[in-house]
Amino acid sequence: MAVINLEGRADLESFDLIVVGAGTAGCTAARFAASAGLKVCLIDLKDRRSIGDKVCGDAIGKHHFDELGLPYPRGDELERRIEGIEIYSPDLKTVFKVKGEGIYGFMINRHLFGQRLLKYAEDSGAELRDSTRALKPIIEGGWVRGVIAKDMKEGGKAKLQGRVVIDATGFSATIRSQLPPEMGIETEISREDVIVCYREIRELREEMDRPGYCRIYLNLKAAPGGYYWIFPEGGRKVNVGLGVALWDGHPNPKSQLYGNVLSSPLFEGSSIIHLGGGYVPTRRPLDSMVGNGIILIGDAACQVNPIHGGGMGPSMIGGRIAAETVVEALTGGDGVPSRESLWPVNVKYMRSYGAKQAGLDVFRMFLQHLSDDDLNYGMGYRLITEEDLLKVSMGGDLRLNLTEKTRRVFRGLGKLSLLRKLYHAASLLGKAKRIYYNYPSTPDDFPRWKTEVEELYSRARSLFKK
Numbered sequence: 001m002a003v004i005n006l007e008g009r010a011d012l013e014s015f016d017l018i019v020v021g022a023g024t025a026g027c028t029a030a031r032f033a034a035s036a037g038l039k040v041c042l043i044d045l046k047d048r049r050s051i052g053d054k055v056c057g058d059a060i061g062k063h064h065f066d067e068l069g070l071p072y073p074r075g076d077e078l079e080r081r082i083e084g085i086e087i088y089s090p091d092l093k094t095v096f097k098v099k100g101e102g103i104y105g106f107m108i109n110r111h112l113f114g115q116r117l118l119k120y121a122e123d124s125g126a127e128l129r130d131s132t133r134a135l136k137p138i139i140e141g142g143w144v145r146g147v148i149a150k151d152m153k154e155g156g157k158a159k160l161q162g163r164v165v166i167d168a169t170g171f172s173a174t175i176r177s178q179l180p181p182e183m184g185i186e187t188e189i190s191r192e193d194v195i196v197c198y199r200e201i202r203e204l205r206e207e208m209d210r211p212g213y214c215r216i217y218l219n220l221k222a223a224p225g226g227y228y229w230i231f232p233e234g235g236r237k238v239n240v241g242l243g244v245a246l247w248d249g250h251p252n253p254k255s256q257l258y259g260n261v262l263s264s265p266l267f268e269g270s271s272i273i274h275l276g277g278g279y280v281p282t283r284r285p286l287d288s289m290v291g292n293g294i295i296l297i298g299d300a301a302c303q304v305n306p307i308h309g310g311g312m313g314p315s316m317i318g319g320r321i322a323a324e325t326v327v328e329a330l331t332g333g334d335g336v337p338s339r340e341s342l343w344p345v346n347v348k349y350m351r352s353y354g355a356k357q358a359g360l361d362v363f364r365m366f367l368q369h370l371s372d373d374d375l376n377y378g379m380g381y382r383l384i385t386e387e388d389l390l391k392v393s394m395g396g397d398l399r400l401n402l403t404e405k406t407r408r409v410f411r412g413l414g415k416l417s418l419l420r421k422l423y424h425a426a427s428l429l430g431k432a433k434r435i436y437y438n439y440p441s442t443p444d445d446f447p448r449w450k451t452e453v454e455e456l457y458s459r460a461r462s463l464f465k466k
């Protein structure tokens with residue numbers, strides 16, 4: 001990369017890869033690319049010490065650390081170990097207690113975890129430019145050649161050129177949102193696929209009971225299209241928040257949290273330690289995450305679990321796959337990082353996490369359009385069992401627990417349509433996963449695949465909205 005000051009001064013430095021955004025996705029990509037010998041520039045609008053400080057539920061599965069070979073959090077970075085999750089029905093009469101290998105995890109200090117990932121990236125040789133905001137991509141002849149960035153300390157603008165640019169700017173997707181249509185990448189995502197959240201970290205008067213359990217509450221009146229959560233952190237601290245779907249006329253998640261959750265006796269006399277809001281793209285990954293000279297990862301590529309909104313793990317998976325692919329593209333073959341040579345990012349991500357996301361996206365659409373009444377009955381009669389829920393969350397198929405007796409009960413209650421929708425959800429969930437596992441190995445077959453995907457999700461939307 002030549003770093004060219006917009007006034008014309010240029011230095012002789014050159015980078016192979018510019019990673020925009022030093023979150024979980026960007027730090028991981030920068031680390032793996034730099035450790036393979038690439039010259040990497042990692043930029044973030046935050047100052048070095050604030051990197052990693054993000055509003056989050058702070059929960060992450062242990063399996064992500066195992067898959068990435070990351071040491072488990074410890075010391076101040078570890079708030080608490082998670083043994084399981086309790087999921088409450090809207091009337092609070094049914095509680096699903098889900099535990100098992102796939103659920104074990106950690107409540108982390110998000111800021112310290114982010115700082116650790118940044119250290120890994122820098123120790124591997126990536127050069128950090130903090131307090132630097134990427135303004136827009138440099139696009140020439142259908143290729144992304146770098147970014148225009150603003151130095152937030154000195155105020156000047158710089159033209160940063162790189163052979164490949166990775167957009168890891170999170171939900172804002174600064175680079176993605178400015179790509180031209182011929183790149184073949186979706187620049188906008190639907191509001192229907194976004195959850196807007198508000199959360200606080202609070203100190204309670206006393207430690208919660210069963211502190212190893214994260215609580216998720218389904219309640220469409222309190223959290224339409226989303227849920228609210230209470231996750232115990234270290235000592236008397238809890239992470240409490242609420243997310244609602246970004247549908248037209250959606251309520252304010254902060255007012256909903258205050259009106260429905262923080263007003264309960266548990267929070268009497270509690271104090272605020274940290275507060276804030278944010279958006280989560282809770283859908284399947286973008287259909288394609290690559291173009292000539294550009295890759296998208298993390299929230300910018302919608303690499304988030306659509307059911308619970310966990311995105312730290314998948315964003316790191318996306319980061320590593322992107323780095324490995326860039327290394328192969330620049331050091332093997334013709335060394336040209338074209339859309340074709342970066343295509344393995346799509347194939348590998350879909351197989352490792354995207355197919356699971358695609359299936360869970362169907363389930364998310366199903367859940368979002370149920371009523372509280374449906375949820376109470378469905379959970380009360382265990383139409384899906386805890387074990388099956390665990391399997392689905394791990395990427396398995398959705399098995400229904402329907403007996404002739406349940407069918408009769410639901411017929412008597414006039415709720416047969418709920419059973420029908422559940423059947424459709426199970427069948428479409430499996431189909432979505434298969435389509436994503438069979439992601440086209442080259443861009444040639446992509447238009448056919450995309451049509452198949454569009455048909456499946458428009459069918460899901462129309463079936464569940466009725």
Ligand SMILES: Cc1cc2nc3c(=O)[nH]c(=O)nc-3n(C[C@H](O)[C@H](O)[C@H](O)COP(=O)(O)OP(=O)(O)OC[C@H]3O[C@@H](n4cnc5c(N)ncnc54)[C@H](O)[C@@H]3O)c2cc1C
Nearest residue numbers: 021023024025045057058059134170278298299310311312
């Ligand atoms: C309220 C809430 C609760 C959540 N709870 C959980 C949870 O419990 N578990 C979980 O796994 N996930 C959770 N998530 C999701 C998770 O936080 C994200 O999926 C994850 O952080 C994605 O990482 P990322 O690297 O893609 O983006 P981010 O972590 O958002 O990082 C993006 C980085 O890019 C930088 N940046 C942005 N724009 C620019 C620019 N123009 N120029 C330079 N730098 C830029 C930002 O400063 C930031 O450092 C939650 C999200 C929210 C909002």
